[in-house]
Amino acid sequence: MTSDPDLSPDELAPGASAPASPPSGPASPGAQLRRAREDAHLTLEDFAAQTKLSVATLQALEADDFGALLEPVYVRGYYRKCARLLGLSEEGLIAAYNARVKQAQPQTPARIRLSAGSVESRSGLGRVLGLVIMAIIIGLLAYLWFMRSTTDPLAASTEVQRVPDVAITTTPAVTAMARPASEPEPEPTDAPAETTAPAAATSEPATGAATVAAADALARGGLTLNLQFRETSWVRINDAEGRALMNGLMNGGTAQTVKEGTPPLSVFFGNAPGVVLEFNGQPVDLGPYTQSNRTARLTLPLTN
Template identity: 45%
Template sequence: MNAENSDFIPAPAAPASAGDSPGVAIRRAREALGLTLDELAAQTKLARTTLDALERDDYGSLLEPVYVRGYYRKCAKVLNLPEQQLLLAYAARVTPKSPQAPAKLRLGTGADMGGGRSWRGLLGIILIVAIAGTAIWYLREKQQSSQQSIVPLPESTAPGADAPASVPANSPQGVNDTGAPAAAGDVNVAPADAPITASAATTSPAAPAPSAPAASPQTAATTGETATASDSALKLNFVSISWARIEDANGKVLLNRVVQGGERQVLDGTPPYSVFLGNAPGVEAEFQGKPVDFKALIRDTATARFTVPLAR
């Protein structure tokens, strides 16, 4: 058949005799119209194997009667056969069964239906992958945000007020948790389960207080008050309170503590420096006489992680 007649049958088929089985009636009507099984499958949207079973009256290969009657209706419509006659002939040849749950409808494959490709299964897979990817991205962002969030900063101590600093009983005074000498102003908090050792001032009020050790060259260079910084020094101006951790290229920790607003740190090490700030908007940085513009690197949590000099 040509393309003009693929969807329209111009002349009715010869009527089947009363004694014909449904399969014989369908086959005679198809042959009278000059249709092949593949052409009939394309017009009825039924699988070629289903039409072949209908024409052979092979009811064992077909599905439940509720679906078979639908097949006959489609064939009757395309082949211009009396629908009721096909259904009555089918009912006379099939023994009624007890009601059962209907099986899945058999659909023609892409080859049986003249080509084409099913897109519903592919679309379902894409949706599942998209949902899984969104969930993984959300969990990673949440985990990264929780790791980079900092504890609430302590309130600044009033000028002139005594601010005692607790030192872990199991670590020497002046050494922070990284093992490096503590910079000026470091505050080490002892773990909750660490034993508390009474200080000399508590056990012996009359004992003279130990004299403060002289500031080492490293401490003087860190505070930036008495030492002259080299050209490779990193200068930080803390406008407001912020937690800061700075390491140089050798992995040496130059600063790792909460810095009060108004402090200025001059860190002299081997660049590039690895910088992490807890309150980045309240900190200004300068390197080799030029300000370091890291505003674009500040996260929604007000933290910032970058290297100096900035990577380009």
């Protein structure tokens, strides 16, 4: 949608937004969305399915084609929904959008006068206009309430894609992960009864302990991956045979357990700080694998 360059600002339709000159500095909101979507390896079609927005709307957002979009109040809702899904800053994205558009001042309605010319018309037409304006305001408030309820938490109705025949169970969020009941207890050994270990053994990194425990469990044929989502995050887990053990958006306050798959496992999180991970009963620190955009990639079991 393009505007006639011969029209003055006063001739624009009420409520229409006029593009402002792009500022120099931070990337445009469209460029930020496109880069984050590509980093998450999502196509426009996949992203549209997750956000419930049309592909044409997403293309206009990524191209900063504000003229092809609806009123700014709806566009800001689109940006908030996309930012939460991709782990971007909502306020930063909205600020970049506000810096590139400005809201046109609505024109003052012309007064309706009687034939005498000095007194405003208070006839039935004026009352009808008042009722129409009130209905528009009520409808707008109802729409904003609906948008807020459907985007907080983001995409509450979004279905998580799962691959059949994979043992994934959903349990209520808990403050601590319990050791899976199905994991076999370690077999007793005939090691010497020496209980004194070198002091240096207490400083072994957590990742080393997780690696040893994972190796023991894998040697016994067991594999258990526990995930607790404190915040909403995209997650994708593939095994060595290329099977997708988990792929989708997980809401905050839920937990997942994966007990099948051929190691090593390839794991990706779209919002790593919001995820607590355990592999075969041992916690896995995601900090060393977390990037500046809050995503993380790692392979389980970990290697020293």
